Amino acid sequence: MVEQQSDADIDRVFHALADATRRDIVRRTLVSEQSVTQLAAAYAMSFAAVSKHIAVLADARLITKRAEGRVRLVSADPTALARAQDLLRSYEELWRGRIDRLDAILLEDAGVPASLPPSEPTEN
Template sequence: MVEQQSDADIDRVFHALADATRRDIVRRTLVTEQSVTQLAAAYAMSFAAVSKHIAVLAEARLITKRAEGRVRLVRADPAALARAQELLRSYEDLWRGRIDRLDALLAQPDAPASTARPTRAARTAEPDAPASTPPTEP
């Protein structure tokens, strides 16, 4: 079951994951805890830019930061990623159900004429005139 999250929390998570650098930081820190300095060395950007990416991930609660002396260590939170995955799975289930119902509807033989929705021509024809003949002019 999907844990209730606020729309703002969900927006933060998917905003954070929308950037390739941030996704890579999450991937790297899932394997092992890394220092901000180690992470910054892996990218062709400034230390400050990497720090901002880490701040976005931390705000979305996708990573945790801790200090060990003067070193700031970063680790991804697998539980947060599992919540995001669960939310996506709930949307997938919703759409698969809709597609399955549509497939079932399309697989049914044509409905009898009495239950079929009238065509536009039939809806606009004169009440006494057959649907296949155009209305007569006075």
């Protein structure tokens, strides 16, 4: 079941996931919690740029940050990714249903009984 999310929440999630660096940060932090410094060292960009990517992901609630002394640790939130996956799955089901109905209409127009799969020839 798809949890009801506001359009703004959904927009933030997909905006955050639209960037390859942010997707990689999510992937890395799903594997293990990492410090912002560790993450920044993995990319050919400034610490500030990586921090901005992390802020976008945190705003979308795809990652969480916590302090351990002076170190900021980042970890991905699998439940947030599951919500995005559920939303995509609901759209997939919607479009599959529409395609199935379109197939049935086209088969009917072609004189093929709807109970037969399209690959099976009919005897005329």
